[in-house]
Amino acid sequence: MALLHRADLKPGKLELLAAWLPGRPWFVGEAGAEVTRVAACRFDDPAGEVGVETLLVRAGAGPVLHVPLTYRAAPLDGGDEWLVGTTEHSVLGRRWVYDGCGDPVHAAVLASVLRGDAGQAEEYFEVDGVREVREPLMTVTAEPDRDIPAAGAIRRVEDADPTVIVTDTVELAVLRTVGTGTGGGAGTLTGAWPGGPGHVALAYAVPR
Template sequence: MALLHRAELRPSKLDLLAAWLPGRSWFTGTAGADLTRVATCRFDDPAGEVGIETLLVRSGAGPVLQVPLTYRGAPLPGADDWLVGTTEHSVLGPRWVYDACADPVYPPALAAAVLAGAGQAEEYFEVDGRREVRPPTMTLTGSRVDGVEPPVVGAPQEVVDGDPTLIRADQVELAVVRRPAPSEPSSAPGLTATWPGQPTPLLLAYATLH
């Protein structure tokens, strides 16, 4: 489960992405246009220390773009090339925001969603001592591969930015589709998403087991 805070971020996530996205090779959108948030979901960090959130955004009239992010309370050593930016959280203080593909907490969570249908974390607020659940804005569907345990995935051995972005680890290669599209028939385990206004499942990620 993901505990959320009613907080202000300066700069906001979309402001950070508006500055960062145009520098990506896979960026497609309208130059200088405001970003629109389409849908989001979160995965759990078992240690409860790192926020893991996938944002689907659109720049102007461009296509939907997938941007998985991690939020940390301190810099991630060796990950400067994957830093999206820093922001001030009105409750938690300074936060370092990274492209999640290079953050060691993300691949295990993504592998579990793709291979075991682990789904997304339930998001909630604490309000006067009670839990207030925030309804999800998109629905994830994994392949639920029978008899396959999600591989133990450590820190990525290699991350190749592009569309898809490839995350290579010991037992699996994960592909993050930056411009989600209708899923083609494939033998590879995959993760799809739908959201209001998008009833046709779009492919977010797939996995190749070694």
């Protein structure tokens, strides 16, 4: 389950992405344009330490882009290349925001979802001790493959479209431009959201 906070973020995650996205080799859209959220969902870090979010955004009139993000209370060792930026959270304090493709927690969660051992997190607020569930902005579904191993250490990341996360045990492909790929390999994660084109491929795995 993902506990959400009614909090202010300064700068907001979309502001961070507006500055960060145009520098990505897979970016398609209007550089300098406002970045808007199309859909999003959360996954659970089993250790409860790292926030894991799948975010779909659009820069201006560009296509929908898939950006997995992780949120940390301290810098990720060796993660400078994948740092989107830092933000001040009015409840949690400073948060380091990373492109999930370079974060081992995201790799582990994605492999677990594609294997069928985990799924989308239920999102909720705590209000006066009462849990209020928030309807997800996107529904994700995996076609699980039990042969997909747990993700090993990340050896390299091929930052293209798809972005390929190469670990000791499995390769995880993250489709960046939504709707242009159909997935493949040993499992596929798809997403659907209100007003969207139906279930579209977001990621898949290739056992090594």
